[in-house]
Amino acid sequence: MSVAPYFTKGSREMSKIKSKNNTENSVVVNKTPLKLRIYKYRWFYLMFIPVFIFLLVFNYLPMTGIRYAFYSYRNAFNIKWVGLANFERLFETSAFWTSFVNTLVISVTKLVLNTGMAVVISLLLNEMVNLVFKKFTQTIIYLPHFMSWVVTASVFTLILSTSESGLVNSMLVSLGILAEGEEIYFLASKEYWRVAYYIINIWKDTGWGTIIFLATLSGINPELYEAAKIDGAGRWSCIKYITIPSLSNTIITVLILNLAKIMNLFESVFVLINDNVIDVAQVLQTYTYSITFAAAPDYGFSTAVGLFRSLVACILVLICNFISKKIRGRGIV
Template sequence: METYFSEVHIPMGNRSAYAPGRAWNRLWKYRMFYLLMLPGFVYLVLFHYLPMLGLRFSFYDYDLRGVGDFIGFEHFRDALSSEGFTRAFKNTLILSSANIVIQMTLTISISLLLNELKNRLFKRAVQTVIYLPHFLSWVVVGALFTLFLSRQGGLVNAVISGLGGEPKYFLGNPTLWRGTYLFILSWREVGWGTVVFLAALSGVDPQLYEAAIMDGANRWKQMVHITLPQLVPVIVIVLIMNLAKIFNLFESVFVLYNPLVYKVSDVIQTYVYRSGITQFRFGYATAVGLFRSVIAFALVVSANKISSRLRGESVL
């Protein structure tokens, strides 16, 4: 054993840390921590890594009968030439991009407004109210807004009719669906998104504001020259995290869309669902999902490189 350690040039004082017995002793000493980590590790392996073995179906003629012949990139060529995929890809980019812009704007604005509140009780009450929608499942949210926006008996259309207007089918009209969807998505998620920015604001050095007040800066100038620059690193991180999820739209769309609005609402995830689950085109659906993951990865890497050039350091 001494010869082995001398060959790899491990310093004398650190040799005991690399001994197999020492590693087992540490494992046994901290066994409770490893046991606490075990469920999360098992979940990660079973539901995130093992399913990746199914990516090979993208290159095979796979259906309910099993794995067929190797067909290479035929599924990918079919997807790129498919009108349905092109439409879903475009809708995903439009909805995700609009959602990122709207949510970033609203979360930053609301965080700045909440940060200005001096009454702690009122501030916590407002935070609680805007956080609550995040904890509702999308099934519940979809059911609620389907009732509220219904043409027959819906609260919103009842108000419109009472004002002399004509009831509208918000979730069945291609012209109104995107705006309605983005409103519902923002209503559910914006409050929760303020958590990160409020945490960042709480870490701003109060001496900066004191110095600005002594220099005669009002609240607006303090926000422009102190608060927002302090938020820039957090904004970049949140933006990159959102880019990583840009193609992950599924539940929110699935509970709110219908065949009448497929033209403006069908996204890649719902397209994959219909192709694989309802049409049994498992190989094709896997290929589309793999293509989505590769594009999302490229977006995250690109955003990280842009952040590295602008800020001098990368996030990932």
């Protein structure tokens, strides 16, 4: 049996050690000296240096700023150690807890709705027979993803406006659902803001979310469908017994991966929030922004809010990692 050219002598030796270790169930001890190993892989280390410096400068160095969570930091001349006072103030502030609860509610609902809609649209796209129309539809639904949130917010502010330019209110009035003069101020109503927000998110991001599901769908063995059809299965039965089960692992993966990011909610809320809906719309990131750029900011307090958010996000990542290991057999970090 010939050995593939890219197997080096070293890797073959490692394979041998591994197989030996597997059989004996003992700890691998690499006896090659460290200096020799570094020299051997010097080009890899050299290639890694820019990445390492980048990580150090832009990811780890800024973390030293975490210490300011324990300071009162109003400006360069006004930095005082306050211990845990910022956290005490944080937990006593009702606006913080409102933001925290809103973050969880809005993020989880958005995640479930966006994923659900992406699955539904993927299934519908998968059933399309006309390839040209399918590609055209895909392109159309991907486009909103590339629109900035500022533009999206402006467009929907117009669409949901109470004035004559407001498409939704005009339609509701035309259909007799609303009387003239009783138009709904969707984006400034506590009752409707979240609904409007979820719809805008679905419009913007569902198309993009379908990509991963469509990739999975295209990988399903066609023989499964052929066999099912021979056994008399209709289209719905094929979806129910072949497509959805094949997709389920991807759905779980997507949900888990996104669950770890639910604390990162800012731009979409920031461009749509207003004074009327702060109780239902303010999330941790927008709250941090508002206290950081106030007339008399305390960067120590803002850092404490940010640190708390990061801790919660970190815990969520670990939970997701644990769930992922249980369900998929491998973690996400």
